[in-house]
Amino acid sequence: MANVVIISGSPSADSRAGILVRHMEAALRGVGHTVHTIAVRDLPTVALLSEDVEHPAIRSAIGLIERADGIAVASPVYRAAYSGLVKCLLDLLPKGLLADRVVLPVATGGTQGHVVAIDFALRPLLTAIGATDVLPGHFVLDRLIAGVEEGGYLRPLAAAALQDTLAGFSRALVSPIALTG
Numbered sequence: 255m256a257n258v259v260i261i262s263g264s265p266s267a268d269s270r271a272g273i274l275v276r277h278m279e280a281a282l283r284g285v286g287h288t289v290h291t292i293a294v295r296d297l298p299t300v301a302l303l304s305e306d307v308e309h310p311a312i313r314s315a316i317g318l319i320e321r322a323d324g325i326a327v328a329s330p331v332y333r334a335a336y337s338g339l340v341k342c343l344l345d346l347l348p349k350g351l352l353a354d355r356v357v358l359p360v361a362t363g364g365t366q367g368h369v370v371a372i373d374f375a376l377r378p379l380l381t382a383i384g385a386t387d388v389l390p391g392h393f394v395l396d397r398l399i400a401g402v403e404e405g406g407y408l409r410p411l412a413a414a415a416l417q418d419t420l421a422g423f424s425r426a427l428v429s430p431i432a433l434t435g
Contacts, residue, residue: 255286256323256427261344262293263329263337270399271330271337271362273406277413278326278360281420287427290318294339302342312346319347324356324427327380331363331371336379344383352385356426358419359391362399369393389426392419 260278264271275291282289292315294302301309307316319325327344329336359376361368372391380388398412408416 255288256424257321258282258287258289258324258326258427259318259322260289260291260326260328261319261340262291262295263327263340264293265295265330265337265339267293268402268406269330270394270396270401271328273399273402274360274362274394274408274416275328276406277408277416278328278420281417282424285420285424287324287424290322292318292343294337294343297343302346305346307346315343316347316351319351322355324358324423325352326358326360326423327376328360329362329376331361331368334368334371335375336361336371340376341379344379347383350384352380352383354386356387356389356423357385358389358423360393360419361391362394362396364396366395387426389419389423392416 260275262275264275266272279289279291297311301312306312329340357380359372361372372393377388394412398409400407
């Protein structure tokens with residue numbers, strides 16, 4: 255199957271976005287994809303902020319993205335925008351690196367109003383840095399993700415909707431077509 259990288263802008267593994275990323279990893283592995291997750295929060299802060307692309311951890315992260323067939327960018331939404339962590343890593347990617355790779359933007363947020371962050375912030379960023387095959391994306395309300403105190407899972411309706419999105423992502427990975435225009 256395909257080699258997938260999930261770029262996680264989650265502030266912690268136990269946040270709602272972190273729980274969503276774990277669910278995505280399991281679902282994509284379950285259909286046979288090789289999945290690597292880059293938790294941007296774990297990259298060295300000074301190297302990330304100083305754009306030190308020669309730092310071994312940064313170089314390794316970029317290398318994973320270079321070898322990926324598909325990339326899922328997962329971020330919590332803050333004040334109608336994606337995580338600054340996501341932006342820091344994406345800014346380091348060479349222009350055009352995301353071209354001809356299937357890219358899936360995924361976001362979590364506290365209100366339905368945050369869904370606009372995908373179409374008006376994250377998708378434009380991805381296309382501006384050269385992504386050519388960006389899927390419509392997927393948004394999950396925070397209240398549909400049970401926190402770690404409840405076992406850290408997606409509520410059934412959210413899990414089913416995400417499963418449909420990931421099935422479309424998988425189909426696009428096997429037979430990619432130009433999805434942006």
